[in-house]
Amino acid sequence: MNPVLWAILVSILIIAVVLQLDRLRRKTTEELRRVLLKENDLKLYLQLLENRHLHLLFSKATLEHFRLEGYLLENDSDAVAASIARLDQAHLSRGERLDYDGEKLSWYCRRHETEQAEAVVKDMRSLLADSKNEKDQAILNDAELIERIYIKQDTSVIPELKRLAESQNGSMRAITCFRIAKLYHFKQMDDQSAAYLKKAEGPAKGTGAETMIRECRNDLSKLDVY
Numbered sequence: 001m002n003p004v005l006w007a008i009l010v011s012i013l014i015i016a017v018v019l020q021l022d023r024l025r026r027k028t029t030e031e032l033r034r035v036l037l038k039e040n041d042l043k044l045y046l047q048l049l050e051n052r053h054l055h056l057l058f059s060k061a062t063l064e065h066f067r068l069e070g071y072l073l074e075n076d077s078d079a080v081a082a083s084i085a086r087l088d089q090a091h092l093s094r095g096e097r098l099d100y101d102g103e104k105l106s107w108y109c110r111r112h113e114t115e116q117a118e119a120v121v122k123d124m125r126s127l128l129a130d131s132k133n134e135k136d137q138a139i140l141n142d143a144e145l146i147e148r149i150y151i152k153q154d155t156s157v158i159p160e161l162k163r164l165a166e167s168q169n170g171s172m173r174a175i176t177c178f179r180i181a182k183l184y185h186f187k188q189m190d191d192q193s194a195a196y197l198k199k200a201e202g203p204a205k206g207t208g209a210e211t212m213i214r215e216c217r218n219d220l221s222k223l224d225v226y
Helices: 003-038 042-049 052-056 060-074 077-088 094-110 114-128 134-151 155-166 170-186 190-204 210-218 220-224
Strands: none
Touching: 003 042, 003 060, 042 060, 052 060, 060 077, 060 094, 077 094, 094 114, 094 134, 114 134, 134 155, 134 170, 155 170, 170 190, 170 210, 170 220, 190 210, 190 220, 210 220
């Protein structure tokens, strides 16, 4: 066979395989998210992650990151700490590292671990400071916003969050309304906290925030926990 034609055929085959693997990764990720977030079945989720065939689609670090997401939803402190220790030493893609830093930041803020949370924000500033990418800047702005809300308890940010919520929908609107509720809780204005938790409930359905928001609606003291 002509060497040039052979090279072209091999290239086409490689591209086809890569595209197929990418589709499989996306489909598998969607199924895992469905089990974890919609079915709320952590046991099955973790069992699925042990399937040896997943190692053909995902790196060891990515599978560990998936596990961490389950532990975070379960609020399993020991498992989260162990997973974070492993991931801190792992090689993650830049995008995955940013996702991981955001999750780690939220965890430390929930546990009022101020030094660790501030260290994560510092790392994110270092990573993204010179980036002109709008998505990168949005990630950094959200990290700094989380710091203001959870660490500094800066209630002056409430008007900004209200404006932001008006432009959002779905899970993003739910999270913003939840943050407003938390800040009103810091101000001991729990009537407003309850009102914004109610606003968060609809957009949160079927997302990872649904259980958290439901628990806080039933018991406002849970706002001190989440």
